[in-house]
Amino acid sequence: MDILRVSDLRIGFTIHGLARDVVKGVSLRVPPGKTVALVGESGSGKSVISQAIMGLLPRAGAITGGEILFRDPLTPGASIDIAGLPSEGREIRALRGGRIGMIFQEPMSSLSPVHTIGNQIEEALQLHRPTPKAQARELIEVMLKRVGFKDPHRAFGFYPFELSGGLRQRAMLAMALICQPALLIADEPTTALDVTIQAQVLDLMRDLQAEMGMAILLITHDLGVVANMADEVVVIYHGEIMESGPVEDIFRRPRHPYLKALLKASPHFDMREGERLVALREARTRPVVASKPAPPQNAAPLLSVSNLRKTYTTGSRKFFGKGTLSTVVAVDDVSFEIRRGECLGLVGESGCGKTTVSKIIMRAVTPDEGSIAFDDGQACTDVLGLRGEALRAFRPRVQMIFQDPVSSLSPRMTVMNILREPLVVHERGEGVEQTARVKALMEDVGLDPRFLNRYPHSFSGGQRQRIGIARALALDPDLIICDEPVSALDVSVQAQILNLLKDLQAERGLTFLFISHNLAVVNYMADRIAVMANGRIVEIAPRHTLFTNPVHPYTKALLKSVPFADLDRKLNFKLVAPGGASDSTHWAPAFRQEENGPALAHLPLGDGHFVLAQAGASVREVA
Structure with missing residues (x-):
């Protein structure tokens, strides 16, 4: 007997007096002790279905047909139709959070x-x-x-x-x-987590499921997670089930075009050089035209970061006594270069110092030590030495695409005002010129200029991220820092944004610093990759070299933690990052800073490949 059986479920929303169906006759089942994955894009109805099961539908929403039968193993034979229960009645409150x-x-x-x-x-x-x-x-x-x-x-x-x-x-x-529930609904439980933490949370869910015998309804858009966790898969699109079945059939014999498209939209490590992600809907259909010639091989790097260090003091001071102050080293002796027209990937777990480095480059945070040189081919600028008007004049050269397009766009400004603001602040053109520039930016990122008078809340997540990209492009920057630009997006929208960034790079000769914890995304975007742990860059190498011949134990742990959308390459959860990938006590002695031992240095392994290890260690030993 199934613990949960949803039959012909229909859910409608009434907004401004207009009724609209968002879930259209969905049927699925969750057997006891099994994991069923509900897969689809944002807006497909996944979360609304979970809210209906929990009796948490918003006031505007209502179940208009079908049934949600829950059979509790503690009361065999009896089943409850959740769809027929009052939303705030005693019965649903007993189930919600309990069973x-x-x-x-x-x-x-x-x-x-x-x-x-x-x-x-x-x-x-x-x-x-x-x-x-x-x-x-x-x-x-x-x-x-x-x-x-x-x-x-x-x-x-x-x-x-x-x-x-x-x-x-x-x-x-x-x-x-x-309360030891019979059914656990996990709504995108690992979307914003690093790969190593994600692997640990998924392993924990599997262990607790086996221990408690509970069923799991896993709502996700990550097909790698589905391949490693699910027994059965249900694929939903615009409130309708496109395909469902055992995980073996879904991945080995996909039939519906939508499911095939989802599988092709996921970046993976086996992609050939120059291969392009197949987005379900491209951001724009305009052909890519490379407008800027490639810089000469011997040109100076556009950005040179040397020996950056940043510490933060946490805790509290007391009026009398010492208090509880402690110092945290967020960035520790970080150095790297980015060549013009290149995309450098910066990867690592949350808290490793990636975003602090980007803020230092943007002059939002002041480092304790270090230097940053910006060479545009005509003059070399000391970025950290800029003050006043000189700093204001430099700011357009480096722009940023933020992780969360919701919080980084003002909800009180129209898209026109958001995109015009940088032009107004830096006095680029007059009213008519600025309007023309804003319309051209909208077309560049594949948005209709007719949307310019809308507010950000009326756009989807992928469209909001494209507005963020347009804003970053407004001042024609030389360098764009992309801070986790696709981590909160569905796999299909992610493919659209990544293809757009690559196209814009080819057209405008852009240089990217691409920060992410998703290694498959970095593999698709970057030319070279720097791996960061505990505030230091532990390994840096060309993309292909890093993925085929990783040397540092932290890099190896990150690669082991990536879930593939491939049933033949399942994660061994028990081997993934024991004790945490960044815990240096699990690293080989050659990669650890021992007390009174030799200092760590970046040892060259050839072809631009460097690894952080003890200065006295031989290259052969660490490799």
């Missing part, structure tokens, strides 16, 4: 910022299984230990902002599992 648990996509916005992790988990426990205070604390600490907190007693008192993204997701998992 059906849910992990939400963004743990920071779904955890209360003013309550500790322990308080929030205890609330879920006391609502469904009233327990004496001391016993409840004991149960919660046991659960925190099971989901991977090293010191659960201390973690009980942490607030969400004190935890990393991976730990916040583990806290969400502990809250969802504290």
Whole structure:
């Protein structure tokens, strides 16, 4: 008997008096102890279905047909039609968080910022299984230990902002599992996580599933995660099921054109030189025309970063006594070069210092030490030495595409105002010229100029990211820093944005610093790749060399953690980054900084390949 059976489910939304169907006759099942993946793009209806199962549909939404049958293993023979229950009745509240648990996509916005992790988990426990205070604390600490907190007693008192993204997701998992549900709904549980943390969270979900015998409905757009986690797959598009079946059939014998297109849109390590991702809908149909000649081979690097160091002091000072101040080294002796027309990838886990480096280059953060030289072929500029008007005149040369297009675009400005703002600030042209420039930018990124009077909220995630790209291009920069520009996007929209960036690079001769934790994306975009861990660049090499011959143990751990959309190359979760990939105690001695030992240096391995190892170690030994 299936734990969950959804039959001919129809969900409609009424907005401004107009009714619209968003889920159109969906049927799926979740067998006990199995994982069913619901796959599709943003707007396909995945999350709305999960909200309906949990009785959490927004006020504008309503179930207009079909049934959602939940069969609880603790009460065999009986089944509950969730679709027929009042949305705030006693029956649905007993199921929600009790027998059906849910992990939400963004743990920071779904955890209360003013309550500790322990308080929030205890609330879920006391609502469904009233327990004496001391016993409840004991149960919660046991659960925190099971989901991977090293010191659960201390973690009980942490607030969400004190935890990393991976730990916040583990806290969400502990809250969802504290009542031992029969069904766990995981809505994009690893979208914003690094590959190593993602692998650990997925491994944890598999272990807890085997231990508790629960079923999982996994909502995701990452086909690599699906191939490694799912027993059955349901593919949804615009509220309708396109294809469903066992994971073997879906990946080895896909039949529907939409599923085939999704599989082709995912970047992978086996792509040939010059091979292009097949986006479901290209951002634009205009042919690519290379307008800028390639720079000579012996030209000076456009950007030279040398010996950057940045420390932060955390803690609190007291009026009397020493307080609890501690120093964190965010960037430690980082050096690299970016040649004109090149894309340098910068990869690493959250907290490794990638974004701090980008902020230093942008002059948003001041380093403690180091230098940055910008050579446009006519003059060499000391970036960190610029002040006042000289700094203002330099800023258009380096622009940034941000990770989250929602928070980086003002909700109170139209697209016209957003794209005109850089032109106005830097006094580029007059009103008519600026309007013409803005329309040309819209066409460059494949958006209709008729949308210029709209606000950002009326665009999809991929369209908002294209507005962010247009804004970065407005001042004709020499260097664009892309900070995780596609991490929050579906695989199909991701392919569209990556192809657009490559086309713009070919047309305008752009230079990119591409920051990401997705190695497959970096492999598609970058010419050379720098790998960063604990504030230092541990390995740097041409793209092909790094993926075929990684040397540093951290690079190897990152590559081992990437889930492939291929059933013949499944992740061995138990071998992935034991104890955390950036924990240097797991590295070979030659790559560790020992007390009173030789200093670490970048050893040359040939053809532009360097690895951070002890200065006395031989190249042959580390390779």
